[in-house]
Amino acid sequence: MSAPVLAVRDISKTFGGIRAVDGVSFEVRAGEILGLIGPNGSGKSTLFNCILGQLRPDRGEVHVNSRAVSGRRACELNKLGVGRTFQQLSVFPQMSVLDNIILAGQEHTGTLLSRLFGKPDAGLTAQADQLIDFFRLRHLRDEMAGSLSYGQQKLVDAAMAFMAGPSLVLLDEPAGGVNLTMLAGLKERLLTYNREHGTTFVVIEHNMEFVMSLCTRIIVLAEGRIIAQGPPEEIRANPTVINAYLGG
Amino acid sequence: MSQFLQVLLSGLSTGAIYALAAIGFTLVWQAAQTVNFAQGEFVMLPAFFVLIGLHWLHLPLWLSLLFGLAAALLVLGVLFKKIVVEPMLPNGGMPLIIATMALSILLKEGVKQFYGAEAQPFPSLFGQTTMNWDGAIVSVQDVMNLVVALAVVAGLTFFLNRTRTGRCMQACAQNPGVAQILGVDIKRMTLYTFLINAALAALASFLISPIYLAKFSNGETLGLVAFIAAIVGGFNQIRGALAGGLLIGVLDNLTATYVTTEYRAALPLVLLIIIILWRPQGLLGVDEGRKV
Numbered sequence: 001m002s003a004p005v006l007a008v009r010d011i012s013k014t015f016g017g018i019r020a021v022d023g024v025s026f027e028v029r030a031g032e033i034l035g036l037i038g039p040n041g042s043g044k045s046t047l048f049n050c051i052l053g054q055l056r057p058d059r060g061e062v063h064v065n066s067r068a069v070s071g072r073r074a075c076e077l078n079k080l081g082v083g084r085t086f087q088q089l090s091v092f093p094q095m096s097v098l099d100n101i102i103l104a105g106q107e108h109t110g111t112l113l114s115r116l117f118g119k120p121d122a123g124l125t126a127q128a129d130q131l132i133d134f135f136r137l138r139h140l141r142d143e144m145a146g147s148l149s150y151g152q153q154k155l156v157d158a159a160m161a162f163m164a165g166p167s168l169v170l171l172d173e174p175a176g177g178v179n180l181t182m183l184a185g186l187k188e189r190l191l192t193y194n195r196e197h198g199t200t201f202v203v204i205e206h207n208m209e210f211v212m213s214l215c216t217r218i219i220v221l222a223e224g225r226i227i228a229q230g231p232p233e234e235i236r237a238n239p240t241v242i243n244a245y246l247g248g
Numbered sequence: 249m250s251q252f253l254q255v256l257l258s259g260l261s262t263g264a265i266y267a268l269a270a271i272g273f274t275l276v277w278q279a280a281q282t283v284n285f286a287q288g289e290f291v292m293l294p295a296f297f298v299l300i301g302l303h304w305l306h307l308p309l310w311l312s313l314l315f316g317l318a319a320a321l322l323v324l325g326v327l328f329k330k331i332v333v334e335p336m337l338p339n340g341g342m343p344l345i346i347a348t349m350a351l352s353i354l355l356k357e358g359v360k361q362f363y364g365a366e367a368q369p370f371p372s373l374f375g376q377t378t379m380n381w382d383g384a385i386v387s388v389q390d391v392m393n394l395v396v397a398l399a400v401v402a403g404l405t406f407f408l409n410r411t412r413t414g415r416c417m418q419a420c421a422q423n424p425g426v427a428q429i430l431g432v433d434i435k436r437m438t439l440y441t442f443l444i445n446a447a448l449a450a451l452a453s454f455l456i457s458p459i460y461l462a463k464f465s466n467g468e469t470l471g472l473v474a475f476i477a478a479i480v481g482g483f484n485q486i487r488g489a490l491a492g493g494l495l496i497g498v499l500d501n502l503t504a505t506y507v508t509t510e511y512r513a514a515l516p517l518v519l520l521i522i523i524i525l526w527r528p529q530g531l532l533g534v535d536e537g538r539k540v
Contacts, residue, residue: 103430120411
């Protein structure tokens with residue numbers, strides 16, 4: 001079996017007296033789409049932030065492609081092949097859609113001199129255009145990102161996460177606030193990208209229909225701990241999960 | 249007509265220097281989401297670095313200017329970021345604003361104690377000659393001040409909009425958390441911003457000191473006018489700071505010449521009130537949504 005793309009080992013994080021994440025361990029294999037679900041306050045976002053270096057865990061380690069990344073800054077993690085989308089809107093509002101997507105890839109190319117004084121398109125326009133077409137944003141290519149609807153900005157956010165060609169993408173509530181039509185399109189795009197590029201996804205999501213139909217495996221968190229994990233159909237039927245999260 | 253031309257050009261020249269200082273407010277706002285109330289003193293101080301080079305180290309003028317620029321980059325760029333901004337910023341914007349007020353007093357009183365309270369003559373970079381332009385007697389220094397300031401602002405705008413580093417600096421200003429996730433080194437970009445601010449302050453200092461002389465208290469008026477210029481033009485836009493600076497410079501000169509000199513100091517404040525009531529984001533500013 002190949003080494004995991006992401007290995008989370010015994011991560012714990014407390015805020016004051018509250019234990020947000022408590023000894024969480026799991027692995028994600030190449031090409032897998034893992035869903036992280038749980039009620040509000042179960043520690044999903046804290047776990048994401050610990051994985052991405054935005055929070056320093058009190059205990060535990062994170063390995064990406066067999067490299068220990070604990071303590072690394074978020075900008076370094078991006079260069080190791082980790083992309084992320086955000087729960088809240090995360091575009092650069094006063095830049096065009098094209099410029100947003102180019103910017104997401106430009107720190108990965110060129111020499112120090114070209115990164116300092118090179119042209120802002122960084123030779124990435126064609127690649128950005130491919131992603132624009134892939135996410136069906138062609139008609140919005142030159143619009144200011146801040147002027148787009150919430151759902152459109154979510155698509156731009158997703159395109160930005162893929163621009164650097166990551167091996168692992170963490171998607172934080174990609175379905176939040178997106179209308180049903182756009183949501184179906186987003187799911188189809190993510191599945192296609194996963195199939196064509198073998199990119200690994202870890203998804204935090206509250207929309208059960210979306211997460212169950214997108215993911216190949218689900219981990220359920222409650223009060224900072226893993227209470228269940230397995231294929232979506234098992235999770236749906238798991239009495240502990242139903243009791244703690246899904247409800248009757 | 250010739251008098252109007254003279255007044256207009258002189259106002260544009262002074263306004264362009266205000267604009268250099270005002271852009272500093274804009275840059276620091278974008279990098280640290282705070283207001284640097286020591287900005288006036290940032291413009292006052294580099295002239296004294298040059299005077300130290302000239303009179304104490306006996307360097308030629310060009311080398312003294314380089315010395316002044318290097319000292320400004322170190323003190324107002326690197327040290328300001330490391331000693332004041334970085335330790336204070338995690339505590340929020342307000343403590344940092346108060347820290348810059350304290351820094352303003354420290355710099356002003358420091359120069360007064362260290363160099364003296366007397367106004368010091370400062371050599372003109374472009375001589376004292378004048379030229380006749382369609383009947384108007386125009387100072388070469390005024391023309392060159394305007395040309396140099398506009399060229400620097402144009403260069404800065406080009407750098408920010410047409411280079412990868414400039415684009416990254418804009419990204420950090422618009423959404424630092426996301427920029428970091430995308431691989432942008434925010435600390436490096438913030439340092440560049442403070443270095444650019446220090447360089448602009450040094451340039452403004454070298455251009456304005458031959459006119460107003462180098463004095464420890466120069467920053468008081470200059471800082472206030474530049475602050476107002478930044479608000480009038482639009483605090484979050486470099487072109488806004490430029491427009492605000494030029495507008496105040498020209499209106500100030502026109503008022504003093506054609507209306508009264510008694511109330512010229514009040515003019516920027518009147519303009520500020522009008523703009524805040526009519527267009528709070530400034531003439532060229534962009535409305536910013538803020539989370540609470």
